[in-house]
Amino acid sequence: MRIKFLLIIPAFLLLFVACADQNKPKDLIQEDAYINLLAELHILNAIEQTYPDSTLRDESLERVLQKYNLSIETFEQSHEYYLQDLDAQYQRLQTANDRMQKEYDRINEISREKAEQKRKARSEGNKYVDEDEEEEPAKETP
Numbered sequence: 001m002r003i004k005f006l007l008i009i010p011a012f013l014l015l016f017v018a019c020a021d022q023n024k025p026k027d028l029i030q031e032d033a034y035i036n037l038l039a040e041l042h043i044l045n046a047i048e049q050t051y052p053d054s055t056l057r058d059e060s061l062e063r064v065l066q067k068y069n070l071s072i073e074t075f076e077q078s079h080e081y082y083l084q085d086l087d088a089q090y091q092r093l094q095t096a097n098d099r100m101q102k103e104y105d106r107i108n109e110i111s112r113e114k115a116e117q118k119r120k121a122r123s124e125g126n127k128y129v130d131e132d133e134e135e136e137p138a139k140e141t142p
Contacts, residue, residue: 023084025077031092033068034078039096040064 029037044064048057063127065072 004046016112018124023072023081027077028081029068029070029074029078031082035071035092035096037064037068037075038092039100040067042096042100042135 041064044057044060047060065075082092
């Protein structure tokens with residue numbers, strides 16, 4: 001009896017692993033790219049809430065998918081596959097959130113540096129020139 005039980009367990013595990021592989025899409029998005037994609041889609045969701053114009057969202061979604069060379073079907077299949085393990089999906093979402101936070105911090109640091117440069121230039125009596133603007137020629141004194 002015990003031998004049959006020991007044979008049934010590995011057979012069951014093998015069957016379970018085989019079934020799990022069948023659920024895996026042929027064109028599964030690599031996990032790191034999927035995490036980046038989740039971050040970008042989260043940003044798109046925020047844009048949609050701010051500007052509820054559906055054409056903006058659709059165009060943006062299309063551009064994001066083109067960036068990763070994906071079809072909506074490939075994304076949906078991969079998304080369904082990754083959702084099968086909710087704990088791992090939670091970790092992927094946390095990783096996406098961390099990446100967005102790092103990018104947000106990087107952009108804020110650049111903004112602070114530019115603001116500090118402007119403040120410093122003004123306190124020194126110099127005219128601050130944006131990178132996009134051309135410098136005015138110096139005026140000649142008579």
